[in-house]
Amino acid sequence: MNWTIALPEIVLALLGMCILIFGVLQKHESFKLCAMLTIGALVLTGLLVFVGAQGKGYNGLFVADNYAVFAKLLVIGASILGVTMSIDYAEHENMRRFELPVLMLFATVGMMIMLSSSNLMTMYMGIELNSLAIYVLAAFARDDLRSSEAGLKYFVLGALASGLLLYGISLVYGFSGSMGFDQLSIALADPAKVSAGLVVGVVFVVSGLAFKVSAVPFHMWTPDVYEGAPTPVTSFMATAPKVAALALFVRVMITPFGHMVGQWQQLLVLISIGSMVLGAFAAIGQGNIKRLMAYSSIGHVGYILVGLAAGTEIGVRGVLIYLVSYIFTSAGMFACILAMRRKGLMVERIADLAGLSKADPGMAAALTIFLFSMAGIPPFAGFIGKYFVFIAAVNAGMWTLAVIGMACSAISCFFYIRVIKVMYFDAAAPAFDARPASLSVVAGAGALFTTFFFIFPAPFVTAATVAAKAIFG
Amino acid sequence: MNDLGFPILSLLTFLPLVGVAIIMSVRGEEAVLASNARWTALWTSLGVFALSLVLWFRFDQSNPGFQFTETAAWLPQLGLTYKMGIDGISVLFVLLSTALTPICILASWESITSRVRDYMVAFLVLETMMIGTFCALDFLVFYMFFEGVLIPMYLIIGIWGGPRRVYAAFKFFLYTLAGSLLMLLAILALWNATGTTDIVTLSHTVFSPRMQTWLFLAFFASFAVKMPMWPVHTWLPDAHVEAPTGGSVILAGVLLKMGAYGFLRFSLPMLPNASADFAPMIYALSIVAVIYTSLVALAQTDMKKLIAYSSVAHMGVVTIGIFTFNAQGLSGALFQMLSHGVVAGALFLCVGVVYDRIHTREIARYGGLADRMPAYALTFMLFTMASIGLPGTAGFTGEVLVLIGSLKISFWLALLGASGMILGAVYMLYLYRRVIFGALEKADLKNILDLSPREIAIFAPLVVLTLWMGVYPSSFTHFFDASVGALVEHHQAALAATTKLAGVIR
Numbered sequence: 001m002n003w004t005i006a007l008p009e010i011v012l013a014l015l016g017m018c019i020l021i022f023g024v025l026q027k028h029e030s031f032k033l034c035a036m037l038t039i040g041a042l043v044l045t046g047l048l049v050f051v052g053a054q055g056k057g058y059n060g061l062f063v064a065d066n067y068a069v070f071a072k073l074l075v076i077g078a079s080i081l082g083v084t085m086s087i088d089y090a091e092h093e094n095m096r097r098f099e100l101p102v103l104m105l106f107a108t109v110g111m112m113i114m115l116s117s118s119n120l121m122t123m124y125m126g127i128e129l130n131s132l133a134i135y136v137l138a139a140f141a142r143d144d145l146r147s148s149e150a151g152l153k154y155f156v157l158g159a160l161a162s163g164l165l166l167y168g169i170s171l172v173y174g175f176s177g178s179m180g181f182d183q184l185s186i187a188l189a190d191p192a193k194v195s196a197g198l199v200v201g202v203v204f205v206v207s208g209l210a211f212k213v214s215a216v217p218f219h220m221w222t223p224d225v226y227e228g229a230p231t232p233v234t235s236f237m238a239t240a241p242k243v244a245a246l247a248l249f250v251r252v253m254i255t256p257f258g259h260m261v262g263q264w265q266q267l268l269v270l271i272s273i274g275s276m277v278l279g280a281f282a283a284i285g286q287g288n289i290k291r292l293m294a295y296s297s298i299g300h301v302g303y304i305l306v307g308l309a310a311g312t313e314i315g316v317r318g319v320l321i322y323l324v325s326y327i328f329t330s331a332g333m334f335a336c337i338l339a340m341r342r343k344g345l346m347v348e349r350i351a352d353l354a355g356l357s358k359a360d361p362g363m364a365a366a367l368t369i370f371l372f373s374m375a376g377i378p379p380f381a382g383f384i385g386k387y388f389v390f391i392a393a394v395n396a397g398m399w400t401l402a403v404i405g406m407a408c409s410a411i412s413c414f415f416y417i418r419v420i421k422v423m424y425f426d427a428a429a430p431a432f433d434a435r436p437a438s439l440s441v442v443a444g445a446g447a448l449f450t451t452f453f454f455i456f457p458a459p460f461v462t463a464a465t466v467a468a469k470a471i472f473g
Numbered sequence: 474m475n476d477l478g479f480p481i482l483s484l485l486t487f488l489p490l491v492g493v494a495i496i497m498s499v500r501g502e503e504a505v506l507a508s509n510a511r512w513t514a515l516w517t518s519l520g521v522f523a524l525s526l527v528l529w530f531r532f533d534q535s536n537p538g539f540q541f542t543e544t545a546a547w548l549p550q551l552g553l554t555y556k557m558g559i560d561g562i563s564v565l566f567v568l569l570s571t572a573l574t575p576i577c578i579l580a581s582w583e584s585i586t587s588r589v590r591d592y593m594v595a596f597l598v599l600e601t602m603m604i605g606t607f608c609a610l611d612f613l614v615f616y617m618f619f620e621g622v623l624i625p626m627y628l629i630i631g632i633w634g635g636p637r638r639v640y641a642a643f644k645f646f647l648y649t650l651a652g653s654l655l656m657l658l659a660i661l662a663l664w665n666a667t668g669t670t671d672i673v674t675l676s677h678t679v680f681s682p683r684m685q686t687w688l689f690l691a692f693f694a695s696f697a698v699k700m701p702m703w704p705v706h707t708w709l710p711d712a713h714v715e716a717p718t719g720g721s722v723i724l725a726g727v728l729l730k731m732g733a734y735g736f737l738r739f740s741l742p743m744l745p746n747a748s749a750d751f752a753p754m755i756y757a758l759s760i761v762a763v764i765y766t767s768l769v770a771l772a773q774t775d776m777k778k779l780i781a782y783s784s785v786a787h788m789g790v791v792t793i794g795i796f797t798f799n800a801q802g803l804s805g806a807l808f809q810m811l812s813h814g815v816v817a818g819a820l821f822l823c824v825g826v827v828y829d830r831i832h833t834r835e836i837a838r839y840g841g842l843a844d845r846m847p848a849y850a851l852t853f854m855l856f857t858m859a860s861i862g863l864p865g866t867a868g869f870t871g872e873v874l875v876l877i878g879s880l881k882i883s884f885w886l887a888l889l890g891a892s893g894m895i896l897g898a899v900y901m902l903y904l905y906r907r908v909i910f911g912a913l914e915k916a917d918l919k920n921i922l923d924l925s926p927r928e929i930a931i932f933a934p935l936v937v938l939t940l941w942m943g944v945y946p947s948s949f950t951h952f953f954d955a956s957v958g959a960l961v962e963h964h965q966a967a968l969a970a971t972t973k974l975a976g977v978i979r
Contacts, residue, residue, distance in 0.1 A: 357591070357632075372624060377650075378617035387613075387657075391551075394661040402661070406654040413650055417627065417643065425631045425639050454617070461550045 002057040005064040008048040008072070009112050015041040016105040023098035034098035035087050038105050039080055046076040049112075056118065060180050063118035070467035071115045071247035074323055078240035079108040081331040081442055085338055086232035088436035092344070095141060095230065103140075104236060107133035111244035118255070120169045120179040120205075123248065127165070127212065130241055131158050137236065138229040150228025157221045161211035168204025171197055184256035191259070199263050206267055209252065212245040215301045216274030226294035231346065234290055235334030238297050243323050246301070250308050250319055254471050261311040268309040269401055275302030276408040283415045289337055289350050292415065293330075296374060299412055300326055306398075306405055307389035315392035316468035317461070322389050324460055325373070325381035325453060332446020333370040336363055339435045339443070350419055355428025363435065364423045366447040373450045375416040376409050381453035388461075480543045482557040482608045485525055485567065489574075489597035489604075492517030496594055507589035511582060514593035518575040518600060525571040532564050534951045537959035539610060539673065540564075547614075552669045556610040561956030562737055562807065563607045565949065566730055569814045570603040572934070573726045577719035579931050580822055584718060584829050585633055592633060596719065599625040603727050607734065612660050612670035615738075619731060620653055626720065626728065634715035641708075641715035648708040652698035659691035663743075676742040679967070689747035692740050700732030702755075702792060703762035706785045713781035714834070718825030721777060725784050726818035730810045733791050737803070741795070741960060745967035752796040756882075759796075760889045762789030767896035771903065776824045776834045779904055780817060783860065786893050787813045793890050794875035798964050802878020803957045804950055809871030811949065812942055816859040816867055819935040823853045826928055827908075830921050836904065841913030846923045850909045852932050857905045859939045861898045867942035870950075 019041065023034045049072045056063045083101050090096050110130030117123035135158065139151020173179050175198040176187050187193055211218040226234050253264060279299020286292040304326070307318035340347050357364035373380035386409065393402040453460075495517075496510045533540060542558035559567060578596060585592050602625065605618035623646055631642035664670050667678055680688065698705045709729075713721050740748050763786050770782035787809065794806030826849060827842070828834055843850040859866035862873075872894055880887040913919065924932070942949060 358588075361591075377624060378620045383617070383620075387661075390658070391661055391664065394658070394665045402658055406658055410647065410651045410654050414643070414647060417646055420627075421631060421639055421642070424628060425642070458546070458548055458550070461548060465550060 002053065002055055004053045005055050005057045006062055006116070008045045008052055009109055009116070011048060012041060012045040012105065012112070013109050015044070016102055016109065019098075019105070020102050023102065026098075029096055029098075031090060031096040031098050031100070032087060035083055035090075035101040038083050038101035041105060042076050042080050042083070042108065045108075045112075046073060046080075049073060049076065060182060061119045061122045062113075062116050063181075064116055066470040067247075067251065067467040068116045068470075070320060070463055071244065071323075072112050074247075074327055075108065075111045075115065075240050075244050078243055078327045078331065079104060079111075079236070081327075081335075082232065082236035082240055084438050085235055085331070085335055085442055088438050089230065089232045089338055092341070093141065093230065093346070097140075100137070100140060103133045103137050107137070107236075107241060111241060114244050114248045115251075117248070117251075118181045120172065120181075120256075123252065124162075124165065124169065126248075127245075128162065130244065131162070131212075134233075134237060134241060137233045138225055140233060141230045144230075146228040147230055150225045153221055153228075154225045157211070161208050161218065164204050164211070165208025168201045168206075168208060171201025171204060175201060181251075181256040185258060188257065188259045194260055194263065199260075202257055202260065202264060203267065205252065206264060206271075209245065209249045210271055213242060213249055213301050213305075214298055215271045215305060216278045216298065217271075219275070219278065219298050222298060223291045223294040226297075227288060227290045231290065231334070231338050231348070234293075235331065235338065238293060238334065239327050239330050242297065242301075243327060246304055246319065246323060250316055251471050253308060254311070254316065258311075258472070265309060265311055268305055269398070272302050272305035272309050273401065273404050275299060275305065276405055277302075280408040280411040283412065286415070287349055287351065289340075289348050289353075289419075292350065292419070293333065293337070296412070296416075297330070299408065300374070302408070303386060303389055303405060306401055307392045309401065310392040310396040310398060312392060312396055313465075313468045313472050314395050315389070316471065317464045318385075318388035318390075318392040320464035320467055321457070321460060322385035324464075325385035325450070328446045328449040328453075329370050329373045329380075329382055332366060332443050332450065333374070335439045335442035335446065336367045336370070339363060339432060339439045341433045342430060344433065350422055352429060353419065353423050354426040356423040356432075358428045359431035360435075363432075363443065366443045367423060368420050369447045369450050371416040371419055375413045377413075379451075379454040381450040384454055384457055480557070481524070481527060482541055482559065482567075482604075483543060485521060485571070486557070486601055486605045486608060488521050488524065489517055489600040492597045493594050496590055496597075510590040510593040511578070514578045514597055515575060517597060518571070518578055521600065521604075522571040522575055525568055528559065528564055529568060532559075532952065534561070535955055537561065537955040542610065547611075551664070552671075553613055554611055554671065555614060556671060557608045557614075558610045559608055561953035562960075563734070565807075565811055565952055566607045566727070566734060567604055569730070569811060570600065570607065570727050572938075573723060573814070573818055574600045574603075576818070576822075576931055576934065577722050579927065580722065580825055581717065581719040582927060584825065588632065592629070595625040595628050596723075599629070599723060603723075606731055610672045612663065612672055612675065612739075615672070616653070616657060616660060619735075620650070622728060622731070623649055626724070629720040630712055630716045633717040633720070636715075637711070638715045641711040644708045645712040648698050648705065652695040652705075655691040656695035659688045662688065662691075672738065676963075678743070679970070680744065682746055682971075685744040685747035686750070689740060689744045689751055692735065692744070693751070696732040696735040696740070697758075698732070699735070700729060700788050700792065701785060702732075702758050702788065703765060703785065704758075706762070706766065709785060710778050710781040713784075713821075714775060714777045718821060718828065721821040721825075722818040725780070725821055726814040729784060729788060730814060733788065733795060733806065733810055736792070736795050737807075737960070741798070742963055745964045746971055748796065748964075749798070749968060752798070755792055755796045756886055759789040759792040760886070762786060762792075763890060763893035764896065767893055767900060771896070771900040774836055776836055776904065776908070777821065778834075779836070779900060780820045780824065783897065783900065784813070784817050786897065787817070787860075790872060790875050790890060790893055793879055793886065794871075797875075797878040797882050798961065799878050799881055800954075800957055800961050801874050801881070803960060804953065805871050805874025805876075805878055807871075807953050807957070808874060808942075808946065808950060809868075812859065812867035812871050812939075815935055815938050815942070816856055819852075819856045819932065819939070820860060822931060822935070823849070823856060826924065827921075831917060836907050838915065839908040839918065840911040840915065841909075842918065842921065843909045844913045845918065845921050848924045848929070852924070852936065853909060854905065855936060855939060857901045859943070861901050862894050865940070865943045867939045869943055870946040
């Protein structure tokens with residue numbers, strides 16, 4: 001058996017346990033050291049993923065293909081950024097517990113299993129491993145009421161979604177006799193085999209996954225959890241698990257259910273439109289920047305699902321490129337939000353950014369770049385991402401979807417440029433505390449990438465094309 | 474590579490960013506930084522202007538095609554290339570952009586006192602975007618520059634603008650963006666149909682009438698807002714009134730030309746049938762713009778608002794000229810755009826001069842300035858006359874050519890279009906009388922100073938240009954004669970082909 005295809009996951013899980021034991025055995029507080037070790041483990045895993053063997057194994061439960069490699073590298077990159085951003089916050093907010101990075105590490109293991117799953121059961125295991133770690137992370141500030149509330153809320157709703165997902169899986173299994181992606185794909189190639197019960201099962205699977213990516217109408221938890229969870233956890237949740245869930249969503253819809261495009265396309269178009277519209281309108285009234293980011297992320301999920309709704313290779317490529325731009329923009333954005341600290345206390349109102357361009361021109365410029373990128377203004381990375389998903393929609397002849405997407409894009413600009421207005425046009429508020437280097441590095445790297453992505457998109461596009469080809473087999 | 478042996482257009486486009494890098498890299502005290510930013514921006518923009526003069530001398534006026542072209546691989550997977558090049562239609566706009574930028578920077582020398590560094594950076598970035606817009610030969614590259622303009626302009630209006638600057642900046646940004654996104658959809662549709670966004674290829678592709686109609690409407694949404702045409706012009710007066718002088722000058726001088734340039738570069742060559750079909754609608758909107766906004770201009774009490782509305786009227790003349798589809802109309806439209814760029818820019822500078830001294834743009838607060846400011850009165854008069862279209866000034870040639878072109882279409886079109894000249898004379902002379910003539914009664918005007926040497930340096934090139942364009946217009950028209958001729962030919966050939974096709978089907 002070709003067990004080496006799962007080597008990165010095995011190594012990461014083992015390293016995670018080693019770090020856990022190491023942390024427990026330390027007499028003194030070892031948060032920072034464990035965080036560093038976690039970053040090291042993630043970097044090592046990234047290398048293993050990059051050079052690792054490809055193929056299918058474990059009786060068809062597990063697959064390592066170009067698509068998985070592409071998505072895993074994104075996820076690992078996002079996790080590294082997430083752990084980096086959490087260091088300073090944990091030091092300040094009395095969350096110096098070594099479990100924080102380790103939990104992020106285990107969540108990452110779960111995500112990697114999600115991305116490599118080629119069976120509905122593996123997929124479920126991956127999702128649960130990922131979610132369990134994040135439930136704990138969301139409630140990590142255990143003395144803070146809002147954080148506990150966020151954790152509980154996420155857990156209860158997450159359990160419900162898992163139930164939906166499992167129910168869907170059981171229906172799919174019952175009506176088709178298989179849970180393997182390849183077997184399902186072969187079985188469903190014949191339209192006559194697609195029974196009503198199976199379609200219901202697929203709808204449940206889509207619902208469960210829509211919850212994980214926080215798409216309308218399963219988005220309700222997002223604003224509260226984003227707001228309540230400790231900010232570094234929010235920034236982690238907004239990047240790595242979201243990317244993993246979206247990439248998994250794409251694989252599940254394309255590989256096993258690819259022949260049923262006719263059945264699920266309409267559903268995804270609706271989810272996508274709903275997310276884009278809600279993201280554009282609901283964010284307008286927000287005064288808290290974390291809530292704003294929650295609604296903005298719902299909108300972004302809508303744009304990403306445009307690519308999936310197209311159901312073509314071009315669409316999947318669009319999704320992957322969007323994810324690349326999304327990770328860097330989002331991570332950079334959250335690095336700036338984490339730097340919003342005044343007299344030792346975190347502030348998170350948009351009004352707190354007033355006059356930032358005078359007090360801290362560098363941070364204001366970086367935030368401006370991220371906001372314009374999210375709004376999809378060229379030449380920033382977000383524009384390139386949007387361009388690629390809308391190309392797919394146009395290519396598939398989905399004009400209504402494309403027009404609605406463009407309209408939402410224009411509307412959502414309003415709240416993005418309103419934040420810029422607060423930073424640049426309003427009278428100055430007191431300056432923030434000095435930024436820790438770790439946040440400056442993440443924000444700086446994000447800003448550079450977001451700004452200059454348009455010069456060198458070609459290698460990413462090539463990689464995404466190869467990756468998209470892999471799941472279309 | 475082009476015949477010069479070096480990529481001049483890319484150099485022109487991105488040279489301002491070198492200035493940005495220099496300004497950003499300097500550290501020190503506020504005053505030092507400000508002075509450094511001013512001088513760096515001025516020298517950078519002067520350098521760009523000097524380099525752009527190469528285009529003036531080396532441009533082959535007999536060649537209707539694209540010159541100085543350069544290409545680089547960008548996204549081969551999508552058939553996208555980074556492609557730059559200019560023809561007779563775009564070359565003078567590049568020169569207009571490079572000429573107006575140093576003038577604007579000089580005009581902002583003393584009036585911008587806060588955050589000088591950011592201002593100069595925004596202006597140089599704006600210059601990059603403007604030049605890039607006119608040089609781009611790939612539709613997506615064009616779009617990126619075209620949209621990129623929004624970012625620095627939004628900041629220029631919002632940070633250094635007047636009391637209602639936030640409202641104006643938002644309105645400017647959202648209006649323009651909403652239009653542009655529809656154009657982006659059209660670009661995607663073009664790419665989907667042809668597999669390329671190369672402007673030259675697309676110009677020689679024939680699209681079905683139905684597709685042409687949709688594409689035309691999408692382009693129209695973007696260019697009509699940018700231009701701006703009635704009834705989507707309402708962002709312009711707000712943006713102009715609130716923007717600082719330099720911003721107004723660039724807005725009137727260059728940004729407004731992007732819409733008309735879009736019509737010339739995309740709508741006409743790519744969608745000849747739809748352009749012909751929609752021409753009556755454009756005529757109607759343009760005539761409304763000319764007459765209605767002229768009357769609105771007459772009622773204004775704010776100098777900048779008056780000139781802003783006059784800009785809308787002048788742009789109405791430009792759209793009439795473009796959609797006559799004949800050589801006279803097109804040349805007239807191009808000439809009118811250039812002259813308006815110089816003259817309206819200069820008029821905003823004239824407003825800026827008195828605003829810097831008295832800090833108000835209320836027309837009623839002025840009067841009798843001729844007594845204390847003779848040089849200013851003379852300059853202002855020249856540009857007023859040019860705006861009216863007095864023979865011998867820049868405004869005349871363009872309007873007359875457009876009239877000749879529109880006479881070939883319809884007498885009434887010409888008549889109603891020409892009414893703009895009369896109304897223009899009314900509101901401009903009325904403005905001039907109220908500001909410059911009359912008795913010098915207001916106390917604070919008694920000590921007002923005439924033009925300073927810096928201001929004379931700003932106005933001198935514009936005065937020379939205005940007279941030059943009026944007295945010897947051929948040195949400018951020669952640049953675009955060949956390209957306009959080719960465009961007209963292309964348009965007629967395309968129409969003839971469809972007529973023939975219709976005949977075959979029948």
